Amino acid sequence: NLASKDQSRLFEPIKELDILLTQIAAGVPLDIMPGPNDPANFSLPQQPLNRCLFPGSATYNTFRSCTNPHCFELDNVRFLGTSGQTIDDLQKYSEANDQLEFMERTLRWRHLAPTAPNTLGCYPFTDRDPFLVESCPHVYFAGNQQKFETRLLKGSDRQLVRLVCIPKFSETGVAVVVNLKNLECHTLSFGTQFS
Structure with missing residues (x-):
């Protein structure tokens, strides 16, 4: 106790x-x-x-x-995201220029957790794979990243996807805001000291 x-x-x-x-x-x-x-x-x-x-x-x-992961829709804009474990695990076992490149790969592979279950713990599903990306989101985000990064990705069917790395709020005091009309995004910094 x-x-x-x-x-x-x-x-x-x-x-x-x-x-x-x-x-x-x-x-x-x-x-x-x-x-x-x-x-x-x-x-x-x-x-x-x-x-x-x-x-x-x-x-x-x-x-x-x-x-x-979490998928939701807001004003006809589809969001898909994780708290970052899937991207962090990819970084351990492969190379990329930045976290956004890892995110782009998972989107093109249509799989959020390509290293699971080998190096990333996941529940053993036998009838379906909950990490398959069945429809393309408008916004794809990964939380708990080292810094804010964003890129607009054009898909093979000319669809646009906003990739967003959301930094750890507890360390940076930074939140991210996405404009639903044009998918532009920017950060909001909160004035509290973070250590």
Whole structure:
């Protein structure tokens, strides 16, 4: 058993996050995905974070705890993304000029996790592969990356896909905003000191 002091120390960051997410969910739809260091299952696809972690924000119907990877549509714009483990694992075993090149490869291969299950933990599916990209997204993102990067990719059928590397917010204080009309994106920097 953890001492109550240790429990409080562990729960305090989640409590602060819930306060922030509650303020956001009060005004706009909000999806949250688990990442590699979150209280969720380790293997992909990661299941949604338990709503009991977010007692304030979970009261809003605009708040959704989602799987990783996650696919959703907003104003007829299809988004597909991961919390970054799939791209990080590719980087360990192959070379590319940047993270966006790894993302482009997975999109062209139509597979989000080409190294799973060999070097990336995943649930053993026998009837289907949940990592197949069945339809081309308009925006493909990877979270928890070292820095913000973006590129517009033109597909073989002339479709446009915005690739976005989203940096670790806890280290950079940077969030990414995508314009749904033209798929342009930019960063928002928050003024808190990050160490």
